[in-house]
Amino acid sequence: MGYSTQQINSASRSTQPVGEPLADTHDYARSWAVKLGKAIKYNLGVGATTPATAGSNSNGASTVADTTSYLVRLPQGYSLHVRPHRGSRDGRKGKSTGKGGERDGPFVFGHPLGPIAAFRSPAELALHLLWLLSDSTSRADCSCRLCVRMVSDSLPPLTVLLPVATTRAPTPVPVPVPATAAAPTPVPVPVQASAPASAPPPTPKATLIAASFAMSTTSTSTTSTNPPPIGGSADLFRPWELVWYQPPQKNAWRLGIVLQLLQAPGESRSAATAAARIAPLGAPGLQTAELTLGADVLRPFLSFSVPDLRDGFQGQTFDALDWPRLVRENAQAAQAVQAYAQAQAQAQACGQVLPPGSVAPPLPRFDMATISLEASKAAANQINACFSVFGARPKVSPTQCIYGGVFLGAEQIVVGDAVRVDARRDGAADGNGNGNGSSNSNNGGDLPPGTTDIMRINLILTDHDHLRFIGDVYRLALTTAAAGSNSNASATAPPEGQLFAEELEDRNGIMLAANTQKNQQQQRWYWHLKERNGHRAENEVHGRFYVSMRLAANLRKADFLAQAAAGHVGDDMIKALNRRQQVAGFQYQGQRTSRTATIGGAIGVVLPAISGVIEDA
Known part of the structure; x- marks a missing residue:
């Protein structure tokens, strides 16, 4: 296809036009050719080993690594450009930041999405080249950012579906790239949002989603209801949760409460959330109107830390300020x-x-x-520092009360959910001096710093106003034996719940792709049981556990997604979020009677009902 320099500049809203295409001899062009060659070689496994000339292993495979460097030129119709920096004639200052924070390049133009659609790095373009090299003719098979956006923008308009259970949704999983260069299944690789202060602007898709839902929903929150919570649900967002959101046409992140989850028309109840109604936090009387936003411009609260309050507000809770x-x-x-x-x-x-x-x-x-x-920052700190329970069950004793769920700070958590918890040695006591229940393995010795386990919650209770969690504690583990033959993997059944199943499905799909491509012994991930009915105090629970691939796509963790596409997945996403009680400005405030009491006057609307959620208030 291709675009001329004039077409690119005519379509661009930038005040600084791009220059003419760079020649193949330009430093940038050479650099891209080398990096593209490395990326394609790595993903295709080309030249991983060479014919045995200097020795081989027991299987006859060569142990001599191929150190050849490959150069990959841009395909026909694609061209490399920079925005020439003022005072520079050849664009060699292209990596600097131009006026207004614009990046000067280099960029590769030529994608069918439009004249201004550009690849910003060799890693982004490599994903597209893999698809171009394959036999596929479906753009949905391409995992590059621009093709994912092109396919998404072509979907029909979305409409509201009130009774939504936020459960299973297919998560993109990379598949093997054989020697014939078959394209991987789509894996979104968006630009990472590193801090709440600024971020890339929302995509047009998010704007279209919000506009479509805004036209089809009412502004009267009291008429809306949400479906009952489901333990082990894998969706990222839930009603009444505190989240970060990015307002339309703005780069800053703001704080708000999820009022209602929305889905695309025709989707089953197991589909992922497409959008949500958000009530912004603020001072009473100053809150802005509620918004309907696409899920791609929302972030879990523990993704970022709340900035410090200004002088005059510091040290004060939201309720304490008049x-x-x-x-x-x-x-x-x-x-x-x-x-x-x-x-x-x-x-x-x-x-x-x-x-x-x-x-x-x-x-x-x-x-x-x-x-x-x-006010929004003070309210967020207060919400995170409180908890409120719901779904009371029969009492165990005069001081012990059992519940079906809890709003733990920003998040909604119910029995059957997965939460991140402190890992513990055998026999160690929890924060209230209680033993950790029976263990299925020997955890003796010191644990590595930052070790985090995952608990499937069996029981939520309060004991003398202390919140406690009881459940089976697991750790993700990788076996090197053939599938199904590892005794540790088969010793206990995997935990119930869609989230646990999806995490393993994603990880094992990635491992299967990598092992098949490299002709290695089959490996697989499994949930290794560490404690049966382990106990954790409130301060030992970090927050909800999210499916790694979903969270990485939402947080735009390009490095993690790229590694997954190459067949590698670690525990990065388990550590990607903050711990609830270790965020900046945390001042514990304990139990509140209800979620409404926790939020107080920070939002200007009434929380819509959640089916089956009955609070003590």
């Missing part, structure tokens, strides 16, 4: 300043001066936008 008074006093101060300025202007227009003793009033300490922003 927000109406703060708003009123600053509004009055702003009005006084405006009135004085008008009087001064009128006097000058008439050639007069203000009466003796007239003094300019003090400026307001904060503007309304600042007050609302600080």
Whole structure:
């Protein structure tokens, strides 16, 4: 296909046009050719070994690695460009940041998505080249960012489906790339969002999703209901949870409460959330209207840390601050300043001066936008520091109460769910001095720093106002034996729940692809039982466990997804999120009577009901 430089610049909204295509002899072109060659060689397994000339192993395979470097030129219709930096004639300063934060390149243009669609790195383009090299004619088989977006944008408009259970959804899993260069199954590789302060703008798909849902939903929250929670659900977001969201046309991240989950038309209840209604946090009376946003511009709360509060707000909880008074006093101060300025202007227009003793009033300490922003941060800190239970069961004793679920800080957690917990040696006590139940393995000795296990919750209870969790504790493990022959893997049945099954399905699909491609002995992941009915106190629970591939795609962890596409998956996503009680500014506040009491006046709407969720309040 291809685009001329004029077509690219005409379609671009940038104030700095791209230059002419770089010649093959340019440093950037050479660098891309080398990096593309390495990426293609790595993904196809080309030249991993050479014919045995210097020795071989017991199987007759060569032990001599191929150190040949391969160069891959751009396919026909694709061209490499930079935005020439001011004062530079050849674009050699292309890696710098131009005016307004624009990146100067180099970029590869030519994708059918449009003249301004560009690959920003050799790693991005390599995924597309793998598809071009394959026999596939379906763009859905390409895992590059631009093809994924092109296919997604071609989907029909979305409409609301109220009763949504946020459970199983197919997760893209890489498949083997044999010597014939068959294309991998789509694996989204978006740009990583590294901090809440700024991020790439939402894709047009997110805007279309939000607009479609906004037209088909009502603004009256009291008329909406959510489906009952399902233990072990794999979806990333749930009703009444605190999340980060990216407002339309803005790069900053903001905080809000999920009011309702929405799905695409025709999708089963097991499909992933497509969008959500969000109530922004803020000061009472200053909250902005609720938003309907695509799930790709939402993030779990523990993805980021809340920035420190400004002077004047630090050390205060949301409930402790008198927000109406703060708003009123600053509004009055702003009005006084405006009135004085008008009087001064009128006097000058008439050639007069203000009466003796007239003094300019003090400026307001904060503007309304600042007050609302600080209120959202204070509210988020308060919500994260509290918990409230629901679904009461018969009491075990006068002091022990059992529940079906809990809002633990930002997250909704129910029996059957998976949570990240502190790993523990055999016989060690939990935060309340209790033993950890029976163990299925010997964990003696020191555990590596940061070791995290996964608990399937069997019981949620409060004991003298202390929150406790009881469940089977697992750790992801990899066996090198043939599938099904490892005694540890088959000693116990895998934990029940769609989330546990999906995590193994993804990991074993990746391992199968890698082992088949490399003709290695079959390996597989399994859930290794560490404790049966282990106990964990509230401060030993980090937060919900999310399916690694779903979380990586949502957080735009390009490195993790690229490694998965190459057949490698570790525990990066288990450690990708913060621990609830170790986030900045954490001040424990304990149990609240209900989720509404926890959120307080931080949102301007009533929480819509969740079917089956009955709180003690």
